[in-house]
Amino acid sequence: MSLRTTGGGAIPADAAAPSPRRPGRPRSEQVEDAILDAVIALLSQSVTYDLLSMEMIAAKAGVGKAAIYRRWANKEELVITTLQRAFHSTPRRAPTGAGVREQLIDLLLQMRSNVLETHEGTAFAVLLQTLAGNPQLMFRYQETVIEPRREQYREVLRAAIANGELRPDLNVERATVMLTSTILFVCKLFPAFEVTEDYCVGLVDDMLRGARP
Template sequence: MTHTTDQCSARPPGRPRSERAAKAIVDATLDLLAEEGGVAGVSIEAVAARAGVGKTTIYRRWPNKEALIIDALAALKEPLPEPRGVSVREDLIAIARAFVADKSDKKRVDCYWSVLGSAERYPELVERVTREVIEPRREVMRAALRRGIASGELRPDLDVELAQWIITGTITHRARAAGAGPVPVDFAERIVDAVLAGFAAH
């Protein structure tokens, strides 16, 4: 029996199998992190069972559960916008909006606090998550603040690290505040305008 070129080249629609498997693995990892067991409840065996794949499929991409958790958490993050540099206010609002989006998703918050709250038991994992996932995002905000100082929009004596913590810390606290309800859609603009009142050059 012969096959036409079209028959031979046909592929089922949708994502390639390997990509679908990777997504299932990441989703399973996040589901386990968000559940009561947290980091302790994540194992290669548990992820494989939840994702419906073999353990060898996981080990082809990730050497251990720590590497898998780090990639899964990174996949949760909203992509940070590329600051346009038009003004420090516009840059900070764009970055703050991405932070608000991260903190407004309950599953994302539950997954992150599951890991960050396990520092005593998993110090190396928490250190890697902080260094590889969280710090690069904080550095984007620091860079925007430094540009604001260089352009004269912000005070030359501004403590960049403190300013970054004021913005990100306020967003994090507001998102987790009990009984406060969803984060308002204009919260990024309001927090940036409030802090710029103190940060701006006079």
């Protein structure tokens, strides 16, 4: 057994080596995930935003309230973070395609996939009852979750106007809402309606008929 010398004498080298780090996520990330999961779980179980408390969240997550307050100052900040994670857990890639039509179709197909095939769908149902009667929370949600996603559509439309693919007088905001709101509406409020790839293509083509020069 090899030895190394210290001021207090020789000690086994292997005894002085630090313990190997356990594989897996750091404890702080595990705690944060547990807290955010607890918020979604409670809201999904018909606990209203007004009734939701830090005590309930801590108990559900299996942590102390101090662990929550070290990360979030209040309930509003915690709920906003929860919604951000739920709706941004599946990263949006930059739209692909040579022209405006292909790029918009790509964005809509990404949105369709996220709403129908990931836990964003569950989060949306929770969102509806959470935001009801909470204008401040609704404003924060719009600002931090919705706007970054809609901006992708706006960028595509503005670029198409600049290069002459679309009319210079096209209302970019209205066109963005027409596309995004329609997909969200049919995906979540009409579950029996099959939102296919062809539906997304047709929606873009319908909008472009009135937007071309």
